Amino acid sequence: MTTFTDFGVPAVLTTALAELGITTPFPIQAATLPDSLAGRDVLGRGRTGSGKTYAFVLPLLARLAASKSPRRPGRPRALILAPTRELATQIDATLAPLAAKLGLRTITVFGGVGANPQIKGLKAGVDVVVACPGRLDDHLRNGHASLDSVEITVLDEADHMADLGFLPVVRRLMEQTPRDGQRMLFSATLDNGVDVLVKRFLHKPVTHSVDSATEAPVEMSHHVLHVRGDDRFPVLVDLLAAPGRTVVFTRTKRRAKVLTRQLVAAGVPAVELHGNLAQNARNRNLAAFSDGSAETLVATDIAARGIHVDDVGLVIHADPPVEHKAYLHRSGRTARAGNQGTVITLMTDDQQSEVRDLTRKAGVRPKTSRTRPGDPLLAELAPGERTFVKPAPVAPAAAAPARTAAPSGSRPRRARGGAGRGRGPSEAAVPAQKSSSSRGRRGAGGAGNAGQQRSASSHAGQTRSGSKPVHTSQSGGGAAAFSAGTRVGGRRSAR
Structure with missing residues (x-):
């Protein structure tokens, strides 16, 4: 049985994975790790749920840990672009605990939340930025960060970014990263302009396609x-x-x-x-x-x-x-x-x-x-x-406590x-x-x-008090x- 160690994943990461009960790579991980760990540009094609996150998180962290480049304010060393806030959050949830084992810092950057904490975090210095394109572009335009020190760039769910109309800003961001940096792109399909990104920004990419994006899994x-x-x-x-x-x-x-x-x-x-x-x-x-x-x-x-x-x-x-x-x-x-x-x-x-x-x-x-x-x-x-x-019974309107006006953009x-x-x-x-x-x-x-x-929800079966x-x-x-x-x-x- 092939393990993560067999592919050259550092021991500190394999130990952390083992603590999560993860010991055997999935097909997309086994296929891409030899090339991504070697620093090659990778094009990974696979349907959702195939295990793509670890396929790029592990080599990204391993290569940053081996790099001698220092962490500098406002100049992240790696960039992961995702189409939605939820995906960016979940990528960071997978990434951050492993990064901490290596002494690396991560930050998420997306809209819908306050910009100031993100600006402070970027200026304090981070190793990996997990971002949605729009908010990151805003920070760059306002001088809060630069992508000129990015060693590794990952585009996750690139086809969905295309569906949402993000390709122009993605191209603008990619053009600000060093040309000699490693780039990995993961996508279920290569339509709607994703192929243009591949041709423009990936250098002789090694392509790995582990399953069809146009077919439902047999399970x-x-x-x-x-x-x-x-x-x-x-x-x-x-x-x-x-x-x-x-x-x-x-x-x-x-x-x-x-x-x-x-x-x-x-x-x-x-x-x-x-x-x-x-x-x-x-x-x-x-x-x-x-x-x-x-x-x-x-x-x-x-x-x-x-x-x-x-x-x-x-x-x-x-x-x-x-x-x-x-x-x-x-x-x-x-x-x-x-x-x-x-x-x-x-x-x-x-x-x-x-x-x-x-x-x-x-x-x-x-x-x-x-x-x-x-x-x-x-x-x-x-x-x-x-x-x-x-x-629960609805309280009479007269008994409802006074409330201040809801902030703009919030739901009542x-x-x-x-x-x-x-x-x-x-x-x-x-x-x-x-x-x-x-x-x-x-x-x-x-x-x-x-x-x-x-x-980690061991208490999922509990019933709330009072009902x-x-x-x-x-x-x-x-x-x-x-x-x-x-x-x-x-x-x-x-x-």
Whole structure:
């Protein structure tokens, strides 16, 4: 069995990995490490969940540790570019503990949070910057940092950066890094201009492609549930009331917000993730989903890339996506790192042709079944006892304490269950948690972005004080609003 040591990864890093239970490289890591550790430019192609983060983090840290270059204020020695705040945060979560073992400093740079702490951190001197392109470009333009000392540059999820329109600023940033530096680019596909980046900035790159970006992993089972419009919400609630983590995708930010509120009112602890949330709310909601406080995350396509939470056993397309790449990236939140996972698409009569075309282009052959609430198939797809949590009672408006005006750009707080005042789903304040006596029921066990980082939520099965789970066969509220639906070809913003 080949180990990280066999590839030349320093002992301090292999020991740190072993402490995390990581001893054997995944295919993308085994394929790229010999070249990346040798300082060659690398083009890594592989679908989401294949373990790409460690594939570039390990050689980056090993080479920085071996370099004699000093750390200087405002001049980072390595740069990792990522398309979303969440992905940048999760890359740093993988990177920082290993960097600390080598005495190296890291920092994250992205929008949606205050700029001053980032400016101070850059001026204090860091070894590795993990950044989203826009905010980093702002800092460079304002003279807070320079990229002229960058020895290693990594572009992660380059195709997603292209999809989001970041390529012009990425090119501008890359042009500010030394030409003789090492560059690594990881992407699921090379379309939409990613090939231009490869030709322009990578010098004789060694290409490694470990799996097809246009095919779903074999560990993933695909199902289409053909439902009546007014059955969509009860069917969804039935699936989500089973134990285990689930990511539910909607087409628009508003639908994510409304559906989350409806689910909480129906007794399913859920949190939302979309572009209208302030960064602190995103962080709280992801933390609640990660630690098990809420086992359902309702998200737009902002979470289709870069959101890596252990043990996601089920992905539900409440609104089928517009294109097949989005279907594959959404679905990639489960069946990670060789683990099993289930993907369900809810389809109404008027969506049949779109869903058929979508799955054909995605290269999957889902099992399609007509389904009604109470169908035994739902228990097969999401096994385990259904548990509902009674929402906390809403206090009368007159009893609500006075509050100061919310800062510009923040979301107003809403009550648990989606009405009145207080903290709502977006604040990660679900009233209680479902019983987790049957956790893991969908064969999940996937890892973080690297595909190997383990969950640390040992208390995920605890129920919050003051609320009692209510076991019932009824699913409440929200069906009419949810059943209104969004057509596959809708044009409203999804982030």
